[in-house]
Amino acid sequence: MSSSVVEPPRNRRGFLLVAAHTLWLWLLLTPAAAILRGQVHPALPAAVGLVVFAVLYLALVAVTVADLTIRPAVHHGGLVAFALLGVGLAVAYGGGPEGWLVLLMYVAAAGAVAAVPATRGFGWIGGSVVAVLAIGAAHGLSASETAQAALITLLAGAVTLAFSRTARLVEELRRTQRELARTAVEQERLRFARDLHDLLGHTLSLVVVKAEVVRRLVPSDPGRAAAEAADIERIGRTALVEVREAVTGYRERSFGRELDNVRAALADVGITITVRETSRPLGVEADDAFGWVLxxxxxxxxxxxxxxxxxxxxxxxxxxxxxxxxDDGVGGRPQPGNGLRGLTERLEQAGGQLHVAPVRGGGLLLTARIPHPAGRTVTG
Structure with missing residues (x-):
């Protein structure tokens, strides 16, 4: 049994982030308290504007961090309206001592959350800082107060932009991990299907050949028939071991062992075999791949x-x-079934090629080529 870490749905994580942004609205308590104390005139437009400003801020943040479905044009329009509202409130009431310039900090943060690519976010933050400086100068605020508000706006926008970019990168990494996991599962399924076909296809063909030999020998030579039947049992047991090895992924085809097997299989059906080998040894990749090809x-x-x-x-x-x-058989045009397709994939993984074609005079010619790994030479 395998275990995995279950991540909360993206929407749930998004709404948690929206709740965190809600706590950040405490900075608006200063202008809200000024309205309640009657220090802002006219009070009603200021109160309504401040409430709408807070609601718009949370809505714009929620669209991005909670991955809500909304048309881009509506989102961009809402962001522009939010910025205009924040600038308008700061222009109208920024001359008082109630800290209305802080609204531009939220404007910078909202734009930084929604900005893709990051260059737009930097431009939006820069525009918010410029607006703070211009409004502070227009109302004759002290240089220290204006500079402090501009610095807070810059830092809030930059931190929000960095956090937003990090969140996007983490989400992209999660998607990549899921895709890699899915690809690995698909590759393992293909490997298992290919190994199972190559293993059982040959083994079952050999069992059929042996069974035919047993059937012919039973009337005339019961002793040899019994020996062939015992050989069928051995082949079956070997096949079970090979299937288990294929499942665990440690199956390797030794070319020498396969060559011994095919000698016996061809001899049982009366096919003579000629083997020619060079004195140079096969490399590890070629030995394994050629075992499957053979x-x-x-x-x-x-x-x-x-x-x-x-x-x-x-x-x-x-x-x-x-x-x-x-071989010198009937030849014909080979059909690209699962076996040949699997061999082609194996050889391609080793950088090799497979070619199968009929030859003049009858029969088929199968050719498998595997280059030596880069930088490796073979000595005799």
Whole structure:
């Protein structure tokens, strides 16, 4: 049983962030208290404007951080209206001692949350800072008070922009991780299907051949028939082990072991075999891949060729390794089934190629090529 960390849905995380932004609205308590004390005139437009400003701020933040579905034009229009409202309130009431310039800090933060790409966010924050300086100068506020408000606006916008960019990068990383996990599962399924086909296809073909031999020998040579039946049992047990190895992902095809198996399989059906090998050893990748190629190629000879002779040749030189399997059967145009498709994928993973074609005079020629890894040379 596998365990995994269950992440909260994006909307839930978003609404938690909106709640955090709600707590940040405490800075608006100063102008709100001034309205309640009667220090702001006219009070009604200021109160309504401040409430609408707070609601718009939370709505704009929620659209982005809670991933709400809304048309971009509506979102951008709301952001512009929010900025105009904040500037209007600051212009109308910024001359008093109630801290109305703080509204521009929220304008900068709202634009930073929604800004994609980041350059727009920097421009929006810069515009908010310029607005603070202009409004402070227009109302004749002290340089220290105006500079303090501008610095707060700059820092709030920059921190919000950095946090927003980090959140987007984290979400992108999560999406990438999910995609990688999905791809890994798909690759493992393909590997298992390919291994299972290559393993059982050859084994079942061999079992059928052996069973036919047993059926022919039972009337005339019961002793040899019993030996062939025992061989079927051995093949079946070996197949079970191979399937378990394929499931765990540690299955490797040794070319030498496969060569011994195909010699016996072809001899059982009366197909003579000629093997030619060079003295140079196969590399690790070629040994494993050629084991699979040999298994599938000889399985096709057993199933379809009706051949009487099969030539297997392995050549290793400085350019790489080449395996050829040729029979003198009925030939014909090979169909790209699961077996050939699986072999092609295996060889491509090792940087190699597979070619299957009919040859003049009958039969098929299967050629597998695998280059040596870069920087590696083979010595005799």
């Amino acid at each position: 298994r599938e190629g000889v399985t096709n000879v057993l199933r379809h060729s009706r051949a009487s002779h099969c030539d297997i040749e392995v050549d290793v030189d400085d350019g790489g390794a080449v395996l050829t399997i040729r």
